[in-house]
Amino acid sequence: MANFQQQEISIKIESDCFVKPKYEIEAMKKPYHLGPADLIMLSIDPIQKGLLFSLDSTNIIGLDRTTFLSNFVEKLKHSLSIALVHFYPLAGRFSTQKYVNENACSIYVEPNKGPGARFIHATARKFTVSDVISPNDVTIVRSFFDLGEKCLNYDGLTKALLSIQVTELLDGVFIGFSLNHSVVDGTSFVHFVNMFSHIFRNHDDNVIHESKIAKIPRVPIFNYRPWLSHDADNEDVAVLKFPVLDLDKLMSREYNPGPLRERIFHFSHTSMSKLKAKANQECGTENVISSFQSLSSFVWRSITRVRNLAPDQQTSCFFAMGARGRLDPPISDDYFGSFLCKTQYDCKVEELLDNGIGWNATKLHELIKTQDGKSILEFYEEFAKAPLVLPRGLDPKPLGENGVIMGGSARFDMYGSEFGLGRALAIRMGYANKENGKITASAGCQGGGSVDLEICLRPRIMSALEADQEFMSFVS
Structure with a gap:
């Protein structure tokens, strides 16, 4: 097993870029407002979960490893651009609005703000699938999400709301997803990952170019606000305002959970x-x-x-x-x-x-x-x-x-x-x-x-x- 204390020098960045939606839709031009269960999460961390896969002759067919992974990463980026058309808020950044006369402010997603979702391709070939699959204290895994960089959900003002990191191992690959917890909960997190995988598996380049938006079996439904109406089809917009002009004052960045x-x-x-x-x-x-x-x-x-x-x-x-x-x-x-x-x-x-x-x-x-x-x-x-x-x-x-x-x-x-x-x-x-x-x-x-x-x-x-x-x- 590799020495986990050397994890920082064991991770090599191959590429670090941003992916925008392949097509623009009208909804991307409008603010996406957040609800109670979104906003209450601003001061905590994103959701981070990932999947570990082996790479062997059963899934690398007719290609050498380097060519396969190069093609795999490019297809992931292309599929992500399609997925972001459907899950358009994940391509944006937060913006704030101050209401000076009310001593209040609001925060919302601006879907067209920023360069898009972050996509990282990294290598950690000193590590094997068996290293990562060990149930005990595998600290290297933290570097498989956003390169181990820490942030709060509130940092979506400048940081990507969605980050995907593909990390090559000696005999496998790990795909780590970091999604802002003030935009999604676990259910929407898995919904996105499932549909991203569906697009990857079912839409090759030729099919994607035939249709402006590749179809998915579970289209996300936005802007449901049950605290305003009991009608499941309501799309009323309500701006929820915090009773401060500067949201920074509500954030705690000094939290230390202690030894774990x-x-x-x-x-x-x-x-x-x-x-x-x-x-x-x-x-x-x-x-x-x-x-x-x-x-x-x-x-x-x-x-x-x-x-x-x-x-x-x-x-x-x-x-x-x-x-x-x-x-x-x-x-x-x-x-x-x-x-x-x-x-x-x-x-x-x-x-x-x-x-x-x-x-x-x-x-x-x-x-x-x-x-x-x-x-x-x-x-x-x-x-x-x-x-x-x-x-x-x-x-x-x-x-x-x-x-x-x-x-x-x-x-x-x-x-x-x-x-x-x-x-x-x-x-x-x-x-x-x-x-x-x-x-x-x-x-x-x-x-x-x-x-x-x-x-x-x-x-x-x-x-x-x-x-x-x-x-x-x-x-x-």
Whole structure:
């Protein structure tokens, strides 16, 4: 395995450019306004997820490696230019508008501003697929997203809202996507990646030139504002204004999560089924508690146990969840933007540990049920009246120190994006939004209902979790 401390000199930039939409459409000339769940994310990091592929005789056919990769990168750029016609806000930059008389300002996407989406081609041939696929502390992966450069979503004023980095390995390739979390949530992130892959696989150069805009099976739907109207077809424009003239004052750039270890834990379909059966049996129900609620309960309880917290301390489980299916009426995953809701369950450590995962999973299940269309719209409406951003790093006792923060989803079909290379070997994430107690779920690399969890913890606690027999008995 390569020495990860030498990662900076191990990454070589082959090219670093920008890609604009292949064609201009009328919508690109208008401001794209952001909603509550977009704006609240301005002070945190982008979403960063990528796919690891092997390169061998099964997907490099009749070409030498150098020629294949050169063609692959150029076709990716061309396909991206087509994808940006459909997902046009991702080609732009943020702009702000000040309202001096109101002591307020707004921020929005200007689709035609800037040179386009960033596209990086890099090489890291000292590293192999097996290096990257290791579940433990693979810090080199952070350099596979925007070259490891850090930024806040707010920096979309000058930085690309979408960045794609293709990194060649000795025996594979990694495609890393960084998307501004104030423009997309996880659902729209995966929607874009899926459609980008579809264009790559289904539209060669000849077909693209025959039609002004290549068709895609899931066209994004823009400008839905449920906090203004319950009509799913509404396109009312509402400028949400922050009660300051300078948004910089609301941003926190000094946040330091402290020492962390991160590791991928794989839970097979069999383990997921056992946890679900155990939770439902303990609370006397049949298929009421979901597999993911059971897993969340189990992981939260396991981490709390190895932290050796005082029995009377409070511990919390925070969920960030998709809201599209919870709205009334529900909307499809093709609606573009951020439609998120959040909830949190608190209890004493002794309550969590003295009861089984069924008791805790029942509490989580009941809490998640309260996130319905009415409560979500109330949150959006309140935000519209008084916009705010997440006060990152300002809490002297962050939630993750005694609790866990659940994000991501095993339902996201990242593995459906193959880019002509076959099924990816793994999903990996960059530096973004890492903190103590953060747990990010992805579909398992084995498929079939398995789940991969990226868990971030203090080094001592991670070592204790890895040594915990009860926890590791469910890990593959």
